[in-house]
Amino acid sequence: MAGAVSPRNFTFDDDSSAISSVMSSNISSVMSSNISSAISSPVSTSSPRKIQPRSPRKTISPGTMSEENVLSPSILKRRSQAAERQQQPMKPTSRPADSTKIEPLAPSARDKAQNSRENRDDVEGASPRASRRFSPRKKSVLNLAVATSPSPQSCSTAQSPPLSISSPASPKEQRTATTSEYDDEDEIDENPTDPEDDSPRSKAQKKLFNSLREPDRALKDLLAVLTDQSISQLRRVNACGAIKTLTLNKSNQVILARTRGVVSTITSVLCRVDASEEERTRCINALMHLSVSEKNWRVIYLFPQTPEALARNMADRYPRIRYAACLAMSFLAKKNRVDVVSNRIIMYSIARVLEVDKNGALERVSVSDRKVFVGSRLCALKMLLHLSKNKDVSTKLARTECIPAALVNIANKMELAANILCVATLTNLTRHPDNCEHLVYNVKGLVPTLLDHITSSSTNPRVADNAEPTDNHECAKCALYALQNLSCSNNCRQELANTPNLLAALTKNAFKTQHRDQQLSALHTLKNLSDDPFNLVTMTNTPGCTATLLALANDGNNIMAQYLACDTLATLSHWLLTLSAAKTRKGKATGEEDDTEIGRRTFQTLTWEMWQ
Secondary structure, three states, rough: OOOOOOOOOOOOOOOHHHHHHHHOHHHHHHHHHHHHHHHHHHOOOOOOOOOOOOOOOOOOOOOOOHHHHHHOOOHHHHHHHHHHHHOOOOOOOOOOOOOOOOOOOOOHHHHHHHHHHEEEEHHHHOOOOOEEEHHHHHHHHHHHHHOOOOOHHHOOOOOOOOOOOOOOOOHHHHHOOOOOOOOOOEEEOOOOOOOOOHHHHHHHHHHHHHHEEEOOOHHHHHHHHHOOOOOOOEEEEHHHHHHHHHHHHHHHHHHHHHHOOOHHHHHHHHHHHOOOOOHHHHHHHHHHHHOOOHHHHHHHOOOHHHHHHHHHHOOOHHHHHHHHHHHHHHHOOOHHHHHHHHOHHHHHHHHHHOOOOHHHHHHHOHHHHHHHHHHHOOOOOOOOHHHHHOOHHHHHHOOOOOHHHHHHHOOOOOHHHHHHHHHHHHHOOOOOOHOOOHHHHHHOOHHHHHHHHOOOOOOHHHHHOOOHHHHHHHHHHHHHHHHHHHHHOOOHHHHHOOOOOOHHHHHHHHOOOHHHHHHHHHHHHHHHHHHHHHHHHHHOOOOOOOHHHHHHHHOOOHHHHHHHHHHHHHHHHHHHHHHHOOOOOHHHHHHEOOOOOOOOOOOOOOOOOOOO
């Protein structure tokens, strides 16, 4: 090169074939270690060590290029300071006059570990693992992305370019793009789980965090806008809209749920108290879109803030936010039954959704909002119906204080479609034998609520008058099934028999021959109650009970009903015979025991001084 040349005249592009053919890995490592300082403080145009234009020793050319000629003294000083902190002083290398190669620097311990990890991954044929920990130098790159984030117009949904979700740069490229000043500093753990926690959920979370893929630069910038409080609210709202738009595409849902920072950023916005309604609306819709895919049901719920985010927004006062949260939870609960039922905050939020019409609250809102609130309640009821069908969670769900109480309070007070789901959920809870005694004695108003559904007249006109007869019979059938299950418990039979009007309602349903399922369920319940001898007097004193059993025992049209009626009568006769059975009696005068058996049937006629 002829003439005086300053280091600022060089541009290190990938397309420069002359420089790339000469520069070795040492020069790229040295230049990458000073990018951060070069961005923050530009190099001065005038160097203290000016190169003489006609000196052959100081003329820079591809044949005589070295690190002393390219780097300024300030950069060399910073590099030497970094080497001293690492306690690995660099020995100055002497270059022969006719040599064009530069002796490579000794790699640090961090570089050796990274190279060995890359080699091991290449041998196994697997993709580079995403590390669970990140160093401060990665944090500096994220801050740089936030500082150079686009304008609000570029973040809007309508004008934003499509974001590609490409694979992250290789560890070697990431190491080249950052400085080497933080190699010895402590790393920050990105995994919020307790390392000493050996629960199944914690193990599943660690496995998930190890398999997450890194986002590309555009997606990382977009996620950074969502969490940066220094950015204007308009830009954050636009960024939330962009995330929502990305999740609408079904092909992106599985990938985005497994990309580091997507779900965690969305849930952090939903958990933030100062988040605006528009931000939470767009983020909860994005989370709902991700929850639609069955492959994401287990993955999304494993993120630490997902349960809290859903619980907060299920109880939100804005109807559309509540509906989206309820719909997302109804999807996620299908693969996380035990975790959902064990979470008391989620159960409390579901109870609040069910009691939305408490004290006539729906009458004071608009018609459109009322429809959304009713839809949210319907989603919550469907979710509880699904949970109640599982035997493993039925016991815990029945002992959740707020859920059975809320179901009893809203039963027979809703639209018919929701009322059927409510009664069916209570019926499923009675299917577990361990729940019967708890439901009868600890859930206040359960038995009277079931009794209201099996009677012919209902106190609620919205269900009785405006509903189809077949739908009302469906609710009555579920209520009779629940009473049949409760009557199987020995400790519940006397409590049920002493409930006012229960035996009369069962007797009336047992006589309804047009509804075969209800008739058989009512007869099964009467048979179960008759197994307790203390219910003998109660059943015989009930008007029409014995007469109905006798009528059905003589009816040969329905063989099963006839058998159940005869079995019930035989059981009651057995208790009558047992009460009258006594093997011996005492003599009147002597007080000695006689061998006469009183309980034996003699079929003798006794007279009073009758003439022969």
